Amino acid sequence: MKNATNLFLVSLLSGITTIGAYKLFIEDxxxxxxxxxxxxxxxxxxxxxxxxxxxxxxxxETALHQVVHVKNVSYRTVSNPIMEFMYGYKGGQQxxxxxxxxxxxISEDGYIVTNNHVINExxxxxxxxxxxxxYKAKLIGTDSKMDIALLKVDAExxxxxAVFADSDQVKVGxxxxxxGNPYNLNSxxxxxxxxxxxxxxxxxxxxxxxxTDAVVNPGNSGGAxxxxxxxxxxxxxxxxxxxxxxxxxxxxxPSNITRKIIEDIMEFGNVQRGILGIExxxxxxxxxxxxxxxxxxxxxxxxVTKNSGAEKAGIKTGDVITKxxxxxxxSFAELSGYVNTKRPNDEIKVAVNREGKSLIIPVKLTKxxxxxxxxxxxxxxxxxxxxxxxxxxxxxxxIKNITNEKLVPYSEELKGSIIxxxxxxxxxxxxxxxxxxxxxxxxxxxxxxxxxxxxQVMRIII
Numbered sequence: 001m002k003n004a005t006n007l008f009l010v011s012l013l014s015g016i017t018t019i020g021a022y023k024l025f026i027e028d029x030x031x032x033x034x035x036x037x038x039x040x041x042x043x044x045x046x047x048x049x050x051x052x053x054x055x056x057x058x059x060x061e062t063a064l065h066q067v068v069h070v071k072n073v074s075y076r077t078v079s080n081p082i083m084e085f086m087y088g089y090k091g092g093q094q095x096x097x098x099x100x101x102x103x104x105x106i107s108e109d110g111y112i113v114t115n116n117h118v119i120n121e122x123x124x125x126x127x128x129x130x131x132x133x134x135y136k137a138k139l140i141g142t143d144s145k146m147d148i149a150l151l152k153v154d155a156e157x158x159x160x161x162a163v164f165a166d167s168d169q170v171k172v173g174x175x176x177x178x179x180g181n182p183y184n185l186n187s188x189x190x191x192x193x194x195x196x197x198x199x200x201x202x203x204x205x206x207x208x209x210x211x212t213d214a215v216v217n218p219g220n221s222g223g224a225x226x227x228x229x230x231x232x233x234x235x236x237x238x239x240x241x242x243x244x245x246x247x248x249x250x251x252x253x254p255s256n257i258t259r260k261i262i263e264d265i266m267e268f269g270n271v272q273r274g275i276l277g278i279e280x281x282x283x284x285x286x287x288x289x290x291x292x293x294x295x296x297x298x299x300x301x302x303x304v305t306k307n308s309g310a311e312k313a314g315i316k317t318g319d320v321i322t323k324x325x326x327x328x329x330x331s332f333a334e335l336s337g338y339v340n341t342k343r344p345n346d347e348i349k350v351a352v353n354r355e356g357k358s359l360i361i362p363v364k365l366t367k368x369x370x371x372x373x374x375x376x377x378x379x380x381x382x383x384x385x386x387x388x389x390x391x392x393x394x395x396x397x398x399i400k401n402i403t404n405e406k407l408v409p410y411s412e413e414l415k416g417s418i419i420x421x422x423x424x425x426x427x428x429x430x431x432x433x434x435x436x437x438x439x440x441x442x443x444x445x446x447x448x449x450x451x452x453x454x455x456q457v458m459r460i461i462i
Contacts, residue, residue: 035262036259038165039166059226064130064179066160067105070137072101073098073123074122075095100118101223104232105162112127112152113150115149115221125138127153133156140266146258146261147253149222162231164231165231166255173194175227176194176227177226177227178192178223182218183218193213194210199333208338209252210233210252217239222235223236232255256341260341274343275305275309275339277366279305280302282332283299298329298330299329299331310350310363313350313363324350346364348363375433377403378407380400387418395427398418400415404462406462
């Protein structure tokens with residue numbers, strides 16, 4: 001977290017902490033049918049200055065039947081070191097761990113969306129409907145980066161399901177309801193307003209949360225954030241707290257991002273990520289003054305990635321991105337949030353200011369896996385499952401090639417090594433490095449923590 005924020009972000013899984021990597025895709029999905037129902041784009045919104053002017057009862061009644069209680073059961077073996085030392089006893093006692101959260105039914109045949117952290121490492125998943133009926137759930141797929149998981153139950157009847165609203169159209173100040181099961185208090189509804197959009201919490205994953213002041217507590221994770229029509233606008237995911245309990249703000253994954261993840265899992269078995277292929281930082285008054293720019297809002301392009309869609313389309317260093325399609329871009333969170341709703345090969349119309357001229361540049365998004373990021377003469381790529389297993393690590397990036405003249409003599413030792421952190425910031429993946437280094441010039445030195453191929457950890461300055 002940035003020092004200025006001093007917030008403690010709490011995942012809302014109550015009961016257990018799970019350890020280890022999670023499979024991206026567990027069950028083979030044979031059907032690619034569309035299970036998402038979207039709201040009418042022309043549906044009217046109720047606007048008022050106080051909750052007394054809005055009737056929340058219909059939206060609450062609708063959402064309550066669409067939100068389920070999620071029970072996560074896992075087992076771990078606990079050893080006794082004293083018994084092992086005194087008597088040579090091997091093995092251990094198996095302990096059951098139970099975590100709870102919430103989920104949202106999204107189709108009448110039993111598909112349910114929740115948070116990845118709610119079901120992470122679960123060996124059994126149990127779903128309880130609002131009518132108290134209980135079912136075993138299967139895990140269809142998950143996206144740990146965005147903290148979304150898709151479940152399936154085989155119910156005896158057609159289930160009530162949520163309708164997805166367009167989260168891009170959500171307005172700050174709009175009344176919303178949070179529906180879930182905090183502290184195992186089933187079917188709980190709280191009201192508040194959208195207090196911010198495209199909130200960047202620097203979590204290493206999603207960078208575009210909907211922020212609300214509706215009361216959310218442990219157990220609400222995976223539950224619904226709905227508008228006054230009862231339409232789904234987000235999946236409640238995090239709170240900001242020094243205590244672990246709600247103190248004022250909560251955060252939800254926008255419905256547009258959730259919808260895209262679900263559709264990807266259903267169609268492809270995993271999440272398809274497209275990237276623009278740019279680095280940089282959002283503008284403000286000081287940055288604009290230093291760059292001698294008239295614009296004080298937008299995303300400044302500091303570097304364009306080789307072989308990316310942005311490079312091929314003609315995006316240049318010094319461009320200021322102001323819009324993606326019809327969405328205004330004033331921050332990195334807005335930019336990344338919109339791109340996260342797209343797939344590789346999707347075309348986005350990028351509006352840029354270049355030396356005082358306004359341009360519209362069509363850019364075809366590139367598949368993330370096909371782009372190797374280069375910084376300071378090091379070409380790096382994301383780790384795969386084999387790399388993580390080999391080195392016994394959960395995150396980092398791999399050095400694929402070296403063009404830095406100072407480091408070329410050591411290329412044999414450095415190729416294949418893992419970058420663990422840069423300037424003390426954990427190297428989660430290529431995207432996180434790009435984001436953290438976007439405002440840096442390669443004339444500035446950086447401290448790099450490396451794990452060599454032999455497992456030795458060393459630090460160098462580039």
